[in-house]
Amino acid sequence: MSRVKICGINSAAAMDAAVDAGADWIGFVFFPPSPRYVSPEQAAALSARHAGGPLRVGLFVDPTDAELEATLATMPLDILQLHATAARAAEIRARFGRPVWRAAGIANAADLPVGTDGSDAMLLDALPPKDATRPGGNAAPFDWSVLAGWRPAFPWLLAGGLTPENVGEAIRMTGAPAVDVSSGVERAKGVKDPGLIRAFVAAAQG
Numbered sequence: 001m002s003r004v005k006i007c008g009i010n011s012a013a014a015m016d017a018a019v020d021a022g023a024d025w026i027g028f029v030f031f032p033p034s035p036r037y038v039s040p041e042q043a044a045a046l047s048a049r050h051a052g053g054p055l056r057v058g059l060f061v062d063p064t065d066a067e068l069e070a071t072l073a074t075m076p077l078d079i080l081q082l083h084a085t086a087a088r089a090a091e092i093r094a095r096f097g098r099p100v101w102r103a104a105g106i107a108n109a110a111d112l113p114v115g116t117d118g119s120d121a122m123l124l125d126a127l128p129p130k131d132a133t134r135p136g137g138n139a140a141p142f143d144w145s146v147l148a149g150w151r152p153a154f155p156w157l158l159a160g161g162l163t164p165e166n167v168g169e170a171i172r173m174t175g176a177p178a179v180d181v182s183s184g185v186e187r188a189k190g191v192k193d194p195g196l197i198r199a200f201v202a203a204a205q206g
Contacts, residue, residue: 001204001205001206002171002176002177002178002179002204002205003024003025003177003178003179004022004023004024004025004178004179004180004181004200004201004204004205005023005024005025005026005027005057005157005178005179005180005181006018006023006025006026006027006181006182006185006192006197006200006201007027007029007036007057007059007180007181007182008027008028008029008034008036008182008183008186008190008192009026009027009028009036009038009046009192010028010029010036010037010038010042010046010190010192011046011191011192012046012049013192013194014192014194014197015046015047015049015050016049016050016194017192017194017195017197017198018054018197018201019049019050019053019054020198021197021198021200021201021202022201022205023054023197023201024054024055024178025054025055025056025057025079025180026047026053026054026055026056026057027057027058027059027081027180027182028043028046028047028056028057028058028059028075028077029059029182030043030058030059030060030063030067030071031059031060031061034190035189035190036182036190040070040071040073040074040075041074041075043056043058043074043075044074044075047075055078055079056075056076056077056078056079057077057078057079057080057081057101058071058075058077058079058080058081059081059082059083060080060081060082060083060084061082061083061084062083062084062088063082063084063092065092065095068080068092068096072096072098077098078098078099079098079099079100079101079120080092080093080096080098080099080100080101081100081101081102081103081123082100082101082102082103082119083102083103084102086102086117086118086119087117089102089117089118089119090117090118090119093118093119093120099120099121100118100119100120101119101120101121101122101123101157102116102117102119102121102122102123103122103123103125103159104122104123104124104125105125105126105127105128106124106125106126106127106142106146106160107126107127107142108143108146109146109150111127112124112146112147112150112152113152113156114152115154116154120155121154121155121156121157122152122154122155122156122157123156123157123159123180124142124147124156124157124158124159124160125142125159125160125180126140126141126142126160126161127142140160140161141160141161141162141166141170142160142161144158144170144173144174145173147173147174147175147176148173148174150174151175155177155178156176156177156178157176157177157178157179157180158170158171158174158176158178158179158180159179159180159181159182161184162179162180162181162184162200163181163184163185163196163200164184164185164196164199164200164202164203165203167179167181167184167200167203167204168203168204168206171204179204181200184196184200185197185199185200
């Protein structure tokens with residue numbers, strides 16, 4: 001059974017479905033170009049619908065200290081998920097006293113991280129396409145077979161192109177201890193589907 005993060009939560013229906021389905025983490029995207037972007041105020045209002053429950057994760061792309069301070073003042077996140085260099089991620093971890101997850105783009109076995117370089121976990125995602133305007137896998141999976149036999153000594157999550165239909169196979173192939181989904185549980189870009197959220201969590205935990 002893998003743990004589950006539902007990322008890009010931006011509506012009350014999605015928040016309620018993720019909590020009710022038993023997700024382990026709720027992800028809020030604080031990157032304005034994303035169709036899943038929420039302001040710190042919107043994230044705080046959604047989070048307030050459920051006291052306790054899943055840990056709250058904030059996704060940031062090369063954030064400044066001022067951006068992080070402003071967000072955390074309004075929305076007290078449990079974990080910071082970063083698209084940033086290892087050095088910058090370590091700096092943010094030390095300054096803000098929150099666990100940090102760092103994203104790594106994977107195209108082949110040579111891209112697999114050998115350590116975390118000071119982060120608390122690594123999020124393995126597909127390399128973005130050359131014309132992408134956003135980091136991350138952009139709804140595409142990478143070749144999961146490159147993870148065969150890869151058993152790192154640090155926490156990691158599998159992301160990129162996961163859906164309720166393929167997450168079970170992805171977990172079997174990779175041994176992923178945790179999975180992260182965003183577009184794979186949407187009925188339109190940026191619009192989460194509560195039924196797909198429930199199906200994804202059930203498939204990943206089944």
